[in-house]
Amino acid sequence: MNEKLTKYIKPVKIFVSSFVDKELTLFAASLSFYTIFTIIPLLLIVMAILTALPSFADYYEKIQGFIFSNLMPVNSDTVMFQINGFLQNASKMGAIGFVAILVSSLLFFKNFEYIANRIFHAKPRNLWESITTYWTLLTLTPIALGVSFYITGYIATLMASNSLTSGLNILPLVPYIIIWGLFFLIFQIAANAKINPKASAISSFIVSVIFSLSKNAFIYYVFLNKSYTTMYGSFAILMFLFLWIYVSWIIFLYGLKLCHIIDEIYKKKQRIAE
Numbered sequence: 623m624n625e626k627l628t629k630y631i632k633p634v635k636i637f638v639s640s641f642v643d644k645e646l647t648l649f650a651a652s653l654s655f656y657t658i659f660t661i662i663p664l665l666l667i668v669m670a671i672l673t674a675l676p677s678f679a680d681y682y683e684k685i686q687g688f689i690f691s692n693l694m695p696v697n698s699d700t701v702m703f704q705i706n707g708f709l710q711n712a713s714k715m716g717a718i719g720f721v722a723i724l725v726s727s728l729l730f731f732k733n734f735e736y737i738a739n740r741i742f743h744a745k746p747r748n749l750w751e752s753i754t755t756y757w758t759l760l761t762l763t764p765i766a767l768g769v770s771f772y773i774t775g776y777i778a779t780l781m782a783s784n785s786l787t788s789g790l791n792i793l794p795l796v797p798y799i800i801i802w803g804l805f806f807l808i809f810q811i812a813a814n815a816k817i818n819p820k821a822s823a824i825s826s827f828i829v830s831v832i833f834s835l836s837k838n839a840f841i842y843y844v845f846l847n848k849s850y851t852t853m854y855g856s857f858a859i860l861m862f863l864f865l866w867i868y869v870s871w872i873i874f875l876y877g878l879k880l881c882h883i884i885d886e887i888y889k890k891k892q893r894i895a896e
Contacts, residue, residue, distance in 0.1 A: 643879060649737045650871035656730040657867050663723040664760070665689070671764040681771040688767065688797060694863050695837045696844040731756045734812070741878045742813035742885075755811055763804065770800050802830040805874075809881045821885035829877030836873060840866055 668689070672682055690702040731752060739746050747755065805826035810817055844862055851858045 643741075643876075645740075646875045646879065647872060650868055650875055652733060653730075653737065653871045653875075654864065654868040656726070656733055657871070658864070659726045660730040661693075663727050666723075667760055668764045671761060672768065675765070675768060681768055684771055685764070685767045688800065691797075692801070692837070694859075694866060695841050696862060700859055728753075735814075737875065738812035738878060739814055741875070742815045742817075742882050744813045744815040747814045751814075759808070759811060762807070766803065766807070767800065770796065770803070798830060798834055801833060802827055805830050805833075805877065809878065812878060817881065818885050818888040821881050821888055825877055825881035825884055828880065829873060832877075833870070833873050836869060840869065 669686070672685060686702065690699075735747065735752055735756075738744075746752075806822050809822040809826050810819065
């Protein structure tokens with residue numbers, strides 16, 4: 623009995639020891655700091671791409687609502703209003719403002735890439751590869767969101783027109799599927815390494831579930847925690863925004879760590895098979 627128990631406990635201990643990484647919380651804090659400075663430039667690029675695609679004009683508000691509801695689960699309307707104001711002001715910026723945005727964005731992506739490569743024990747990309755990789759990600763993300771909402775609307779229309787499927791509503795599942803897809807895409811290209819798609823699919827699914835559960839838990843936490851609202855007043859929204867960004871990065875980085883562990887398992891099996 624003890625031998626059988628030891629047989630199962632040992633792999634669990636190995637997994638936990640390899641999974642738990644104290645550096646990830648520090649990395650999450652670093653990325654949260656950069657996120658505060660780059661959130662407006664990145665959203666400006668995403669929204670500009672969406673507005674440049676007339677095919678997705680009908681889904682612009684839905685996509686915008688999806689982005690802000692995940693960026694800030696509580697008081698997302700207030701945050702959306704404030705950030706939209708910042709985005710409108712961004713169109714008036716001069717050359718110096720553009721350079722500042724460019725530099726802050728590059729610093730964010732270089733920091734993110736360094737952390738991803740450190741988790742996967744991969745060599746860093748050169749500057750040009752980094753720029754092309756993350757620019758591709760930035761341009762593909764809004765397009766993927768637009769396509770997702772378009773396909774969902776088309777499928778929902780077809781189901782509504784059929785008597786057998788008219789009672790089914792797939793729309794509540796859409797945000798979860800989109801989050802899973804986005805995590806999968808980022809996990810695949812974050813590090814300068816060849817990642818097994820199965821490892822990315824499994825880890826991104828687990829992380830998307832944890833992210834969604836954490837978002838609901840965060841909503842309850844904000845409603846139950848009245849001390850910050852009493853102490854900081856309207857500034858409490860910013861406090862919660864920064865906190866949620868930090869929590870989101872912790873979840874994401876541990877997701878990358880999980881992806882690396884699963885990927886190593888697949889590679890080990892492949893080496894044994896060969």
